[in-house]
Amino acid sequence: MEALRQDCIICHNPLSLYGSVSIKNGVMCRDCVKKISPFLSEKALAEMNLEEVQQHLDYRRNNQEMLSKKKMEKLIEGAYSLFVDENREFLALSKRDDLAKENADLIPVKDIRDVEITRSYQADKENNVDINLFITLDNPQLKSIRVRINPFSNIARDSEEYYDTMKKAALIKRTIKKLNGGAPNE
Protein backbone atom coordinates (compact mmCIF):
# COMPACT_ATOMS: atom_id res chain seq x y z
CA MET A 1 0.00 0.00 0.00
CA GLU A 2 1.23 3.44 -0.87
CA ALA A 3 1.91 5.84 1.96
CA LEU A 4 -0.40 8.82 2.04
CA ARG A 5 2.19 11.20 3.34
CA GLN A 6 4.50 12.51 0.65
CA ASP A 7 7.92 14.09 0.99
CA CYS A 8 9.49 16.74 -1.22
CA ILE A 9 11.15 15.01 -4.18
CA ILE A 10 14.16 17.37 -3.93
CA CYS A 11 14.99 17.86 -0.22
CA HIS A 12 12.89 14.98 1.19
CA ASN A 13 11.32 17.13 3.89
CA PRO A 14 7.66 16.44 4.61
CA LEU A 15 5.36 18.51 2.42
CA SER A 16 3.09 21.11 3.87
CA LEU A 17 -0.24 21.78 2.20
CA TYR A 18 0.66 25.33 1.42
CA GLY A 19 2.92 26.26 -1.47
CA SER A 20 3.80 22.81 -2.73
CA VAL A 21 4.04 22.37 -6.49
CA SER A 22 3.69 19.21 -8.55
CA ILE A 23 6.26 18.29 -11.15
CA LYS A 24 6.08 15.35 -13.57
CA ASN A 25 6.99 12.63 -11.09
CA GLY A 26 6.63 14.15 -7.64
CA VAL A 27 5.93 17.18 -5.54
CA MET A 28 8.28 20.00 -4.50
CA CYS A 29 8.04 21.86 -1.20
CA ARG A 30 7.67 25.61 -0.98
CA ASP A 31 11.32 26.16 0.04
CA CYS A 32 12.61 24.29 -3.00
CA VAL A 33 10.14 26.05 -5.33
CA LYS A 34 11.55 29.39 -4.11
CA LYS A 35 14.92 28.45 -5.62
CA ILE A 36 13.44 28.11 -9.12
CA SER A 37 13.92 31.02 -11.53
CA PRO A 38 10.98 33.45 -11.47
CA PHE A 39 11.09 33.34 -15.27
CA LEU A 40 10.18 29.64 -15.32
CA SER A 41 6.40 29.39 -15.39
CA GLU A 42 4.54 27.04 -13.08
CA LYS A 43 3.20 25.34 -16.20
CA ALA A 44 6.72 24.71 -17.53
CA LEU A 45 7.83 23.48 -14.10
CA ALA A 46 4.89 21.05 -13.93
CA GLU A 47 6.11 19.42 -17.13
CA MET A 48 9.67 18.89 -15.87
CA ASN A 49 10.91 15.63 -14.38
CA LEU A 50 13.16 15.24 -11.35
CA GLU A 51 16.37 15.24 -13.38
CA GLU A 52 15.40 18.40 -15.25
CA VAL A 53 14.47 20.18 -12.01
CA GLN A 54 17.79 19.15 -10.46
CA GLN A 55 19.64 20.53 -13.50
CA HIS A 56 17.71 23.76 -13.14
CA LEU A 57 18.61 23.99 -9.43
CA ASP A 58 22.28 23.37 -10.30
CA TYR A 59 22.02 26.21 -12.81
CA ARG A 60 20.50 28.45 -10.12
CA ARG A 61 23.32 27.65 -7.66
CA ASN A 62 25.88 28.38 -10.36
CA ASN A 63 24.03 31.63 -11.17
CA GLN A 64 24.30 32.72 -7.54
CA GLU A 65 28.03 32.05 -7.55
CA MET A 66 28.58 33.93 -10.82
CA LEU A 67 26.49 36.84 -9.57
CA SER A 68 28.65 37.17 -6.45
CA LYS A 69 31.71 37.74 -8.67
CA LYS A 70 30.15 40.30 -10.99
CA LYS A 71 29.75 44.03 -10.82
CA MET A 72 26.33 44.73 -12.21
CA GLU A 73 25.53 48.20 -13.45
CA LYS A 74 21.97 49.48 -13.64
CA LEU A 75 21.26 50.85 -17.11
CA ILE A 76 17.53 51.55 -16.90
CA GLU A 77 15.41 52.01 -13.81
CA GLY A 78 11.91 50.56 -13.92
CA ALA A 79 9.37 48.08 -12.62
CA TYR A 80 12.01 45.64 -13.79
CA SER A 81 15.31 47.47 -13.95
CA LEU A 82 17.84 46.48 -16.59
CA PHE A 83 21.33 45.59 -15.39
CA VAL A 84 24.46 44.63 -17.28
CA ASP A 85 27.76 43.16 -16.09
CA GLU A 86 31.15 44.84 -16.52
CA ASN A 87 31.96 42.85 -19.67
CA ARG A 88 28.53 43.44 -21.21
CA GLU A 89 28.11 39.70 -21.61
CA PHE A 90 25.23 39.17 -19.19
CA LEU A 91 22.16 41.17 -18.41
CA ALA A 92 19.58 40.92 -15.67
CA LEU A 93 16.01 42.16 -15.34
CA SER A 94 15.04 42.51 -11.73
CA LYS A 95 12.33 44.11 -9.62
CA ARG A 96 14.86 44.73 -6.85
CA ASP A 97 18.33 46.22 -6.77
CA ASP A 98 19.77 43.52 -4.52
CA LEU A 99 20.47 41.07 -7.31
CA ALA A 100 22.37 38.61 -5.11
CA LYS A 101 19.49 38.36 -2.67
CA GLU A 102 17.10 37.80 -5.56
CA ASN A 103 19.52 35.46 -7.30
CA ALA A 104 18.50 37.34 -10.44
CA ASP A 105 19.08 35.25 -13.55
CA LEU A 106 22.18 36.26 -15.50
CA ILE A 107 20.96 36.22 -19.08
CA PRO A 108 23.79 35.60 -21.58
CA VAL A 109 23.53 38.39 -24.15
CA LYS A 110 24.70 36.02 -26.89
CA ASP A 111 21.66 33.75 -26.25
CA ILE A 112 19.13 36.47 -27.05
CA ARG A 113 17.29 35.76 -30.28
CA ASP A 114 14.48 38.29 -30.23
CA VAL A 115 13.04 41.10 -28.14
CA GLU A 116 9.40 42.06 -28.62
CA ILE A 117 6.95 44.39 -26.98
CA THR A 118 3.67 42.58 -26.35
CA ARG A 119 0.37 43.71 -24.88
CA SER A 120 -1.93 41.59 -22.80
CA TYR A 121 -5.56 42.22 -22.01
CA GLN A 122 -7.97 40.72 -19.54
CA ALA A 123 -11.21 39.56 -21.10
CA ASP A 124 -13.42 41.71 -18.87
CA LYS A 125 -11.21 44.81 -19.00
CA GLU A 126 -10.64 45.45 -22.68
CA ASN A 127 -9.76 49.12 -22.18
CA ASN A 128 -6.97 48.17 -19.82
CA VAL A 129 -3.69 46.69 -20.88
CA ASP A 130 -0.35 45.41 -19.63
CA ILE A 131 2.76 46.16 -21.66
CA ASN A 132 5.36 43.42 -21.58
CA LEU A 133 8.80 42.79 -22.89
CA PHE A 134 9.10 39.32 -24.34
CA ILE A 135 12.62 37.99 -24.88
CA THR A 136 13.19 34.80 -26.84
CA LEU A 137 16.33 32.92 -25.87
CA ASP A 138 18.37 30.04 -27.18
CA ASN A 139 19.34 28.81 -23.72
CA PRO A 140 19.11 25.39 -22.04
CA GLN A 141 17.48 26.80 -18.90
CA LEU A 142 15.46 29.79 -20.04
CA LYS A 143 13.50 29.57 -23.29
CA SER A 144 11.85 32.95 -22.93
CA ILE A 145 11.41 35.75 -20.48
CA ARG A 146 8.37 37.96 -20.06
CA VAL A 147 8.38 40.99 -17.79
CA ARG A 148 5.62 43.53 -17.29
CA ILE A 149 6.88 47.07 -17.89
CA ASN A 150 4.02 48.97 -16.19
CA PRO A 151 4.57 48.79 -12.40
CA PHE A 152 0.88 48.22 -11.64
CA SER A 153 -1.21 45.95 -13.81
CA ASN A 154 -4.06 47.07 -16.05
CA ILE A 155 -3.27 50.57 -17.18
CA ALA A 156 -5.78 52.51 -19.28
CA ARG A 157 -5.25 52.26 -23.00
CA ASP A 158 -4.12 55.52 -24.62
CA SER A 159 -3.48 57.18 -21.24
CA GLU A 160 -0.35 59.15 -20.47
CA GLU A 161 0.87 56.20 -18.41
CA TYR A 162 0.32 53.96 -21.43
CA TYR A 163 2.50 56.10 -23.68
CA ASP A 164 5.19 56.51 -21.01
CA THR A 165 5.25 52.74 -20.54
CA MET A 166 5.47 52.13 -24.28
CA LYS A 167 8.42 54.53 -24.44
CA LYS A 168 10.11 52.74 -21.55
CA ALA A 169 9.54 49.35 -23.20
CA ALA A 170 11.00 50.65 -26.48
CA LEU A 171 14.05 52.00 -24.66
CA ILE A 172 14.71 48.68 -22.91
CA LYS A 173 14.20 46.80 -26.17
CA ARG A 174 16.60 49.12 -28.02
CA THR A 175 19.22 48.85 -25.29
CA ILE A 176 19.06 45.04 -25.21
CA LYS A 177 19.26 44.85 -29.01
CA LYS A 178 22.28 47.13 -28.97
CA LEU A 179 24.02 44.96 -26.36
CA ASN A 180 23.13 41.96 -28.50
CA GLY A 181 24.81 43.63 -31.50
CA GLY A 182 21.66 43.58 -33.58
CA ALA A 183 20.18 46.43 -35.58
CA PRO A 184 18.07 48.64 -33.35
CA ASN A 185 15.00 48.27 -35.56
CA GLU A 186 11.70 49.32 -34.04
Ligand SMILES: [Zn+2]
Ligand atom coordinates in the same frame (compact mmCIF):
# COMPACT_ATOMS: atom_id res chain seq x y z
ZN1 LIG B 1 12.03 20.63 -0.72
